[in-house]
Every structure is written in structure tokens, then in C-alpha cells.
Amino acid sequence: MDRNQISKWFKNPGKMANKYSFHVVYFCTGCGIIEIPPSITTRWDAERFGIIPVATPRQANLFLITGYVSTKTLKAIIRTYEQMPEPKYTVAFGSCPINGGMYYDSYNTITSLDKYIPVDGYIAGCMPRPEAIFIGVTHLWKLIDMDKADGYKRYRRDYKFYRANQEQLFKELGWPPLFKDASL
Amino acid sequence: MEELKKKLLAYFTDLTIQIHDDYRMCINTQKETVVSLLNYLKNMGYEHFALLSCIDWIDKGEFELIYILSAYMEVCDKYQEKEQGIIIIKARISRDDAKVISVINVFENAEPYERELHEMFGIKFEGHPRLTPLMLEREYEIPPFRKDFDTLKYVDNTFGKIPSIEERKANYERT
Amino acid sequence: MRELELFFGPQHLGMVGNFSITLKVEGDRILKADANPGFLHRGFEKLMENRTWMQNFPLVCRINVVEPDHMELIYSMAVEKLAGIEVPERGKFIRSIYCEMARVGSHLFGLWAYANMLGFDTVAHWAMYHRDLLLDLFEELTGARVYHIYLRPGGVRRDFPDGFTDRLVETLHKIGGKVPDYNATFFENSIFKKRAEGIGTVTREEAIRMGAVGHTIKATGMKYDIRKIEPYDAYDQVDFDIPVRTGGDAYSRLLTIRDDMIESVHMIFKLIDKMPKSGEVYTKTPNPFKWTIPEGEAYVRCESSRGELGLYIVSNGGEKPYRVHFNTPSYNHGLTVLEKALVGESVSDVGNIMISLYVVAPEIDR
Amino acid sequence: MPKTSFLNPFKAIKYLFEKPQTLKYPFETKEIADRYRGFHKNDWDKCTGCGNCADICPNKAITMVEIPELPNKPEEGKKNKRPQLDYGRCCFCGLCVDICPPGSLTLTKDFLHIHFDKKTFTFIPKDEKLNKETYKAEKEYSIFTASLSQRKEYYDGFSPDIRYALFKPDRIEMPEIEPDERKLSFIEQVIGYDKEQAKEEAGRCLECKLCEEACPAHLKISDYIDAIYRDDPKESLEIIYEDNPIPSICGRICMAHCEDACSLHIRGDSLAIRWLKRYAADQIKNFKEELELKPGKPTGKKVAIIGAGPSGLSLAYFLRLQGHDVVVYDELSGGGGIIRIGPPTYRLPLDAIDKDVQYIESLGVKFKFNTKVGRDIGFEKLLNDYNAVFMGIGNTISFSTRVKNSEKCTLALDFLKDNKIGKQRKVTKNIIIIGGGNVAMDVARESIRLQHIQFPEQQVITKIVSLEGWDQLPATKTEIEEAKEEGIRFNPSWGPKEVVLDDDGNIRGLLCKKVKSVFDEQGRFSPTFYENEEKFLEGTMIIEAIGQRADFSFLPEKLFKRLEFTDRKKIKVDANGMTSIPGVFAGGDIVNINMDAVTAIADAKVAAEGINKFLNYD
């Protein structure tokens, strides 16, 4: 850890701690989850960077959307995302959340994720290798440093629109809006 | 297998049976006979209910139900030696009035299959205790596995019509 | 005690795959379990009807992410049967070796899931590490870690690279060398036995009644294995045994998985010995843009790591399948056996039972 | 059941003292496998823009985008379209690599692209030669900055391999009569596909339609080949007849520009499009009964066509379908024009020509054979009697070398014509043919057959002298190969200097001089020689086959003066195929520089539309 890092730690400990302690929601949203166990276990060992899976979204700050998202899962994803405390980051895996991927014509999977929840980064691949996950994390660090990983802020700011999109898809969401005073 | 064919033909009247070379027996029957046929075959040792499927023959206006049975085998011998194979039972029902008697009293594991077919094809299984949705969250006007369900059109209409956040904001600001 | 409604999954650390079980519990006892699949439903069977025979081949493996290889195999087998394509001898052996590698990998994944479920991180980590070594080999052979897209109708996509079998044997020996450690820490661990014995017992009668296959029925003492019953590929050219247990509980199932894994490794060695040293590995299939398959239907099945995997496929003589229906082992296990096996058990054992049945959610949903 | 224990598990503690097996990833990397399926790379030089990758992609991840900077050369089988990948769709299956006919598309070992912007995931792959900015050398490359726009050089993963390609690179061998056998007679050399072979060959077509753009007449090639694949030669023939009314002829002697453009051609054999057309035409024994084409409603307009060659026949057909009255004049006794006299019987039998001509005749086109315009009927009379006149006269007069004593030599066309539709010529045992084009090959191969017929079981020699070297010979490769197989000897890069006569005035041989160069710097034909390097070739008969020209003697002087010519000595026509004389149209060899049947058909198509417009305008 060089001096630069230390001064950063003193300036904004929360931000730095957020960088080096990603607690991941363990949610098998799609097939990309198959590369999560290897990356958190012996061979790749994500815990070196403080990345560990946690059981509940309340304790997490990173949400990995691992692959395709069916409508049924999307509901759970939105619910989980809203349960996470801020600041929180979302990283989407693979082709499917970007533009539908393999399932671009499936009647049960959505084609692009960022219409429903904000996404801070996409990792290309089908599926991404563990290496890509690590490099994805380093990119996320850079984004956090530059204050560009602002998905949660966007969600708060544009909540009205996200909520409108979610309601357009689901008709009945089943839970009250997260932010009461969401406006432009 | 030939023996079984003879027995079946003697016992049931409205069957047409073909035996293929790879130990697959194809039985065409009526939907009323299916339950008793399955019962009979179960007692003959075909205890493994492998699959319940359905084909939408839209040109003929019919659904074809496929029941596939095989036998559990205690000792691992080849089929060729045991003279036991896979039995494929086919029954056609009308597409407009898709109703058939449930077989869960004969085979317990037919339950999720029937639920799924109900959901995907809209076939009503009489006597099934819970024909609740299994896989799907949304409701579809046409059950999605029917041939007249156009997935691409559906996707365009459903997911394509949802604007991205930027579009929605732009629309909002305009009005 | 009051009755509680407890949702197990889909977002849950003990859940392998996106699956949910709604439990009705009283204290720690489960009164009723309701499996709730569909979180991964993509409508594969519909998607496949919209793609040509060749385009389906990268698609099918996505059905089951844990073990995509048997999905490729079953699709290839079905198409070969419908179109009357023969696989060359070397191709058959490569297929068998590849499938056995996949079985070992899949079982290691299962071991990870089970150990992780019990909170047994140590063994979980080892198992995942050893699976990763296998994935390296898969990457070398097929060009991808997970979705290999290697078995194609007519044979395999590429031949073995130079010296591949040597590296395969080396890696398998490396993994096999750790089996005593696995045994000492996991399979012969008293607490593991305490945890798994008598849990989720499925008797043979129940298993037959509910259509159980694979290690669930092998754990009740029945040698039901498609590799023996209806040999495909090169399985009729090697000797192998089918490990069985008689307990019918989670413990027996896990031991069956272990024995099956060891048997698979031995089988790979035998297959490598018997494999023709050179030759064609695939039969050329027709031009993918003009490939039509004559009218007909086929039901083929193979033994995946979780049990009998079947595919019913219908062609109407066109460029695309008319109807496909996968009979996946997890379908019976996850929706019928699991619901029955959970009743009366403790909440702590939900994941335990589920993983010992090896329920893989994407396979159920398709 | 194994024995269990409480203490045994503590054996695991020993791992505490072992070296961790973790790969410390960003600091310690793993070698990616050689077959890794990562991002795409496309060799733009090799890529033909055929779009097969876009067709096979199961996810519709590939779209072909037009690159305006690239040259669009459909006649060479190269379009200026290149695949664009959408990594929001791609599943990295590699089907596109396996189907790519030129083998230009490769998957690399690059797999890192992480970005918050979805738009960056759309990407047009190029290769490292073209894109130095993207492809970094090993030392400039870092995994932390790696992305679609920062990739490593020479990092190929899953590469195309012709052995495992999804298409069949090898053509179904066309059954032919063996050289030793065929050189003894004029029997048709090519036997033709049978049903199975035709189906299999048609099954190789990837439907990329590069050929359709390369074909001058723009036949719907992939459609009719698909019909053959579906075992429906009748439908196939109907599709051919939409654009080409002489399938039997074209199926045999077409220059097959389409096959040069075929995308399979790059790494394998091109599809046998010509033979498949021939198969379709041969399968239908009687065109009139099977095809359901009807002439259009009579319009009352009359068109005269001079010359029943390919352009004339096609035009007659197209105009007849429009309902015009068409009369075709030709000096020969049957249809076909130059095609009737030029290609020898072993390549194009007269039956095949007559089959096509008779069908066109059955549609109501009137043929006036043995009528030479200018001799039997005046050109001006035609102009007066008919609403429009089309000249499709072709090049019918052979050039002579005009070296010393060249008047003793035989001219190629005369030789061919006599052999085909007249009386067989007498030949000698030792023949020299001057010229390196297809006509020279025809002449040579015909002479060797005549020699074998007239001097059975005797030593005979046929040699070819050509100005051009081996690699410049204008004749097609297959012609040269077949000529060699039949025993014809080549003397490339020699120019005739003098025909040497013996004392009786008979030909004794040809004195040649070494060629320095054939074309000048501008690429025009202007041979230069080493005057002192000479060679004497023995031969008792010399045939000159160095080119032909048109015979405009039928035209009255004042009309001829009004005809405009291009600088390549061709008649100048406008976009409607009309010459500088209103009402007079032209096409075929006298207009285009390709000088082959299918281009003549293309001319006829243009002229047909032009005449239509011209007649309706009146």
C-alpha cells in the first residue's frame, strides 16, 4: 500500500472500504453462476480482494447478475436490489443482460437489463471466465475512484422511470415503491 | 416385445402397434384408453414413467399426447437380452377442446408433467389436484408452446416496447 | 408452535441454482414442501423449434450449466438417429472419454455443493479446485471452460490435441491422489455421517413409484444405468461396474456419487487404452443451410451424472425440429421426489436433501 | 459402509503447511488454451463479405455492414460488406468460424471486455495488419486495460480448419471420358451428373449469392441450385428460364464467371454451377411439354434480329415473352451463331443447341436460316419493315498473323466450322497452332482428334505456339489441363516469324522468335521480341487462332459511317443497348469485351428492355 493509497484511506475511508470489501449477493440468476464457485474457491480465490458471497442482500454491496434474466427472476432481482443498502453496485455477466444473448427471442427472458435496474458494468463473454470477473472488479474499483459507479444514485434519481418500466412489465409488483419522494 | 404386442392386441381393441428395430414400441390409441393401458403396462413391468409430452399438430387441429414408458431393470443387461424396451403411447385430442383424463393415479411423477403441459399448451387434465402455474410468471394469451404462438412477435411486443430509461425521460420531458 | 411459511430460495446461499421451495414449517419440522421452479425458464423447446438443426447445437448445452456435455450428447444422438448418421470409431471413444470427464467434473461440483451446504468449506474448496483442473483440460480440448459445444451431430468437433491424453491421465492421477484425503476428511467423517445418515430417505418402492433415476435409485440398490442397459458410444467396449448402496438416504447417495466418480476415472483409463490411435473423428453432416431431416420421431436416452436423460424429438421433414422435449433427471427429482422427501425433515436439511438428490434448477426449467 | 472417525478428519490440517494452490490472478496469469473461443478477428483481405457467418449465427449476433472504403468487386466474388459482431448476443460457439468459406474469421484468445456502456459491445472485427491501434504488441498489452479496442497481437485461438469445416470443400468429381479414349473421337467429353451426384453437389451451396452478382446475366443461381437439391429440376429450369433462355448451351460452354466468384473457391473447389445448370437442362427431355411459359399478348410490333447467336436467341426469347413478333435471320442452317460453329462437338453437340433453339422457336419466334443479311436481304429493307433491328452478329472472321507466307495457313474459324457443320477437314500428322486462347485450344484438341481419326495407330503431333507465357495464357485452366492430358505440346512465349515452305510450296514448319513481353506498360497488347533468338518448329499444317473480328460488310456504307465505335473497337451502345443509329440495337461479342455467351445474354436483356421502351415510346 503506497502513500497515495493511505491518503485516500484517510480522505474517504468509506469509499476505499467499499472498494476492497465487496460482499456479493449469492443469487444464481442465470448460468453465469457456474463460474462464481471457482472464483471464490481455491483456484482463483476472490477473498484475496475481500470478495466473499454473503447470504442476504442486506449485508451486500455488490450484485452480480449472472447471465440471462427470466421475468420471474427479474422480480426477485428487483426485490433483492432494493433490499441492498447503499452504496451498491451491479455488474452484469455475459451477453444476455446486454442484448438478450442466446435467448433474444425467448418469451420469458428480458432482453436488456438496464431498463429495470441500473447496471454499473458489463462483462463480455458467454460466460465470462473467472479472470474476467477479477478484471471486472478492478474496473469497478476505477469507476468507484472516479465516482462513475453511480448506479444506486441513478436508481434513486430516476426511480420513477425504473418503477414505471417495472410496472409496465409486471402490472402488479407486489411491494410499495422504495422511495416515496422519487421525482425528477 | 412381440409377445407383449400379442397380449396387448388381445386385451385392447383400438390399438395400432408398431415395433421399431431399436426396441421402441409405438402404440397409437384413443385418449379414453390411455389410463387403462398405462395401468396394464405398469403391471407388465413398465414401471418407469419417463416422459409425458405433447405435440401440436396445428394443421390437423390436434394435440398428440406422448406417454413414454420404460422398465426399471434390476440387473444391468442389455435390452436385447431382456426383450424389454421403451413404449411410446400416442393419443390425439382435439385442439379446441383440449381435455384429457389425468394419469397421476397411475404414475405419481406425471404430476409436474401435466402441470407443465397445462401451462404450456393449455390442456386440461381432469382429476389433477393442482393445475397451478409451474414455470411461468406472466400470463400469455396463447399458451406459449402452441405453434401459433409467435415468440419473436411476442418479444417485440413485450420487451421491445419497454423504453430504456433515457427514452422514457425524453418522452417525459417532451410532454 | 405456530406454522410458519418459509421461502427457501431463490436468493439463498445454500441454493445451487435459481430454485425456490416454499416450506410450511412448524418449529423445525417441515409439514409441506412446494417446489417452485421456473426462475430459469427460457422456453428452450420453443427456441429450438425456431432454429435449424445446426444452430441448435450451440443452444442445447445451455440447458444444464453444471454438465452441458450430456445435453450435447443427447441432442447429437437424437439427430444421428433421425438422420441415420454413423459416428466413426475414434469419434465414439472421444465422446465417451469426454462424457466421463464431464461426469467427474459434475460430481465434483456436486461434492462442492453438498460440502458447502453442510458448511464444510474445506472439502468444498478442494472439490472446486480439482474441478477447475478438469476445466483446464476441457478448455484445451474444446476452447471453453463451461459451454464446450464439442459434441456435434456426427461425431466431435475437433480431434484431441497432441499429448492430450497424457495430460488427462496426469490430471486424473493428481485428483485421484487426493482421494484418501477426501475420504479421511469428508466421507469418513463421523459428523458428516451423523448429518447425512437417515436424511431424505427414499426407499426403493418410493423411488420406483416416483420415477427416480440415477444415483437416487442406485442408492437404493438398483443397478439402473443406461450405459449398461442401452449402451451408446463406446460404453459397450469397456468393462465397468455400477456402484450401488442400499441405504437410500443422503449418505448412501453421496457415497454412490463418490464411487461413481472413481469408477469413471478408471473407465477413462480403459477407454484411452482401447481408443484407436488415429482415424476420423466425425462424419460430415450436410450443409447446415440445407440440412433437412426426414420425417420421423426418436426417443433417445443416455446416463448423465444425475441419471437418465432422455430426449424426444420430432421432425416433420423440415430444416428445424418440429418438437423437442427433454426428459431431465432433475425434473423428477426436484419436483416429485424432493417434495415427498422433505416432508417430516428438519429445516436444516432442506439444502442437504436437495443437493443429495442433485437437483439442478436450469435442467428443470429448461 | 466405510468406517467413520472423529480424529481422521484432522489430517486435513496438513494443508496448512502446503503451498497454496491459488493462482494469484492479476499478478500471475494462466496461459489461455490454444483453441480458446474468445473475441473475433477478421482478415479483411481474405473476407469476401459473403455473409455466411450472419446466416449461421444462432443468435443473430452478426450483421453485415457495408464498408464504403472497401472496393466492391462482385465479379471477383468480393463484396464490401464485413461482419459486425454484437457481443450482447454472441455466444462464442464458433459456428461462424467453421462455416467461413475463406477462413478469414478467427476467434482469438482475447476475452476481456468490461465496460459500463452497452454500445461498446458492438464491434467490427478487423485483423492486426489493418488495425495497429487496436492490436498491441505483447509488451504494450496489459490485462488491466484489455478490451475490444486494446487487444494482443498474434493471439489466435479457435481457428478455421478446413478439415472440420461445416461445408464440403471438395467438388463432386464430374464423370468424364478418359483422355486416351476421348482424343480418338468427337464424343462429348463430359458425361454429366446423375441424380445423386447433382443433389450432393447442389447441397454444397452455401447460398451466399456472391455468384449471382458476379454473373453478367444475374441468374438466380442459389434458387435454382436449391431446387436441384430438392430434387425438382423442373422448377430449377423455370428459374433459369427467367434470365437465361439457352440453358443447354450455357450449361456446357458458359465461361462460368460465377464459379470464379464462388466463396467455396477460396479454400476448396467452387461449386459446379455450370454442370448443375446442364443437369437441370438435361433432366427435362422436352422443354415444350414441361415448361409452362407463354408468349405475351401480341403487341403488333415487329423486331428483326440479325444473327441467331446467344444474344440473338435470348433477345428473341425475351421479346417474344413480351408479345412482339420476332424474326431471326442467320446465314447458317441452324441456330446458335458462333456457338454453332465454334465449340467443337465434344464440348457442345448440335443436339443441345437445337434443343434450346427449338424451344424458343416453339414460343413463336420465326427463324430465317440460310439467309444472310446483305446478301439475301438488304439491311435497309429490314430497317423499313421492322420497328427495330438488333445486331447480334458476333465475330466471324479470323485474324491472320500476316507473317511471311501466312496465306498458306488455315484460319481457325474456317477449320472449326467445316469440322462441325460441314465436311471434315483433311489434316496432316504434324500440326502447329498459333495462339493461346480458348479458340486455339479448341482447334488444337479438334486437330488431335482428327489426326487420330485419320491416322489411326500412328504417331501424330500437335503443338501450340503462343506469345504468352504459361501464366499469361488466356485460355481457361481446365482447357489447358485437358489439352495437356490429350497430348498437346505447348510452346509458350514464342512468336511466329515466318512460315517456312519447302521447295514444293508446302508448309515445312514455323520459324519462331522469343517473346520479350506481350503487353506494354499501359497493359495494351503490343508484343516485343528478341529478334536474334530463334527456334524452328517442324509442322506440315499451321492453323492460326489468334482472334476474330466482326464482319460488317452487310451494312450499307452510309449507315456504317454513322456507327460509333469505342476505343477498343467495339460498337458503342447506350444504356438501352441502342447504337448510334436509332432503332438499331446491338449486343454480344461486337459490343462487350468479355466475348462469351452469358455476357451476350446480359446484353440481350439490356437490349430487350431498351427495345421495349423504344417500341412503346413510338
Place this chain on the structure above:
Amino acid sequence: MKILSLFISPLLALIIGLLFLGISRKITAKIHWRCGPPVYQPLIDVIRSFSQKSISHGAFFDFGIILSLSSSVVLIYFLPVGDLYAMTSGGLIAFLYLMLLGPFGIALSSAASGNPNSSIGVSRKFLLALAYEVPLLLVLLTVMTHYNTISLVEIVNIQAGTGMAFSSWALVLPGIAYFLILPAVLGVRPFEIVSAPQEISSGPVAEFGGKHLAFYTLQHALQLFVGLALFVNIFLGGGTLFGLLNPIAGTVWATILGIIIFLVKMFIVLVIELFINAVYPRFRIEQAMRYLWKWPTLIAFVGLVIVAILN
């Protein structure tokens, strides 16, 4: 000294607790055959949790976790670390009650959160506490009988006087019993039943996020410290090592060395606990209770009888 230790001991406990958490992650990782996180990772986690917005589920939710944390801090005051102690009067009985207060606070919070997983976790926690409380009480009773005092500080002082690490042979059996229940007290495997992330999503803390989670982590670190320190204090002779420090007794150096010795002893116990943690899966709750009521209780009872007879 006392005033100083009022500040120092909780801080020391916190730092040592977090460090031990980090070390335990590192050592576990090594047994897993991997590198593991840096030892200061728990600190980063805590800072991160503090920086996050937390969602409260009501006043009880907040109060519970504060109660839990403060009770743990108070526990530290009763606990001598070598020569460092804040209160001399605290007896073992009070100590035991305070130890129960921590879980009680968590339970309060969990009940307020309304998550069914949490309620299952809390019920497990109390069942487990019920199970290990029996042998623990027996053990402590033995100790109190042996030393004839209920004050922890006095016990430590007596042990320091004897200068032996394992102070009395009579206490061997209770020591073994305590060692057997120590995993249950610390909540490591095979007794990781309460949190059991794979079964009931971390149980009581399922709804804890942000600052609540940070408080919980701190409380957890303190609990770890307390659990280890109690064992070291009672059975391993506290901050003494065979009378090694007797020559320099009373100086500051002796205090510091005492603390270091104390920490080393704690560390050794921790490592042993980690080994147990690494090689066993977790019990089911009734299995854990059966185990705890069987062997440790029996041994502790025998120990109590022996001590009673000796006295």
C-alpha cells in the same frame, strides 16, 4: 491504572478480536489450500459496513444491537487480561448473565426484523445456549468450588500465585469439558448452527445491513475475545507462564509481557478451534444438544464431584 484500563481494555479487545477474525480467515484459507484475505480484512469490512446506509426496522431493531454491543463491552470490564482489569468485584455469576445479554440483544433485533429465518436462528441460539449452559455452569461451579471464590479476578490472581499454566490438576476434567464446549460458546463449526448461512441465511443477522452489521461484527469480535479470554483466564492461568514474570512483577513491563503471554495463549486456543472449525461440518441443532448434554456434561459433572470430594 484502572481508569486507563477502562479505555484500553475494550479497545484492545476490539483490535484483538478483529485481528483474530482476520487471522482465522487467513488460517482457514490456508487449510483450504489458498491464500486468503489480508488479516486486516475484517477492519475494512467494518468500515465498509459503517459507510453503508442501513435500513432500520424500528426502535427495537436498533436498541437490540446496541444492547448487545454494550453488554459485550461491559463484559470486557469484568475480564482481566493479564494484569489489566477494570473491575475486581465482578463475579462469575454476573459474568454469565452478561454473556447471555449479548444474544438477547440480537434476538430482540431479530424479532423486530420479522424475518422467519431470523426467528429460526434466534430459537436455535437459545436452544444452543441452553445446551452449553449446563456443562458451562457445572464447569464454573467446579472452579468456584475449587477456589472458593466467585470473583474472576481473584481466580486469576490465585492462579498467578501458583504460577502454573494449568493451575490445578483437579481442574483438568472441567478444563476438558470446557474445551469440548468451547466451539459451541464461540459458535464455530460444528456448532455454527445459529448463523448457518447456507441453511437459514445467516439466521439472526439476516436483516442486518450497514451500520447494524458493523455493530454486529464488532460485537462478534468482542464475543470471540471474551470466549477465548475466559477459557484462558480460568484454565490456562491467564497472563502467566510458569512464574516466568515473577522476578519483574509489578512493573509496567510485566503488565505488557503478561498481556502478550495472555494473547499468545488465546491465539493457540483460537488456532485449535479453527482446526476444529475446518474439519467438521455443522451439526443439526438436536444433534448438537445431544452431544453437549452427553460428553461435556458428564465430564464436567465428574470433575465437580472430584473437586467436591477434594475440598
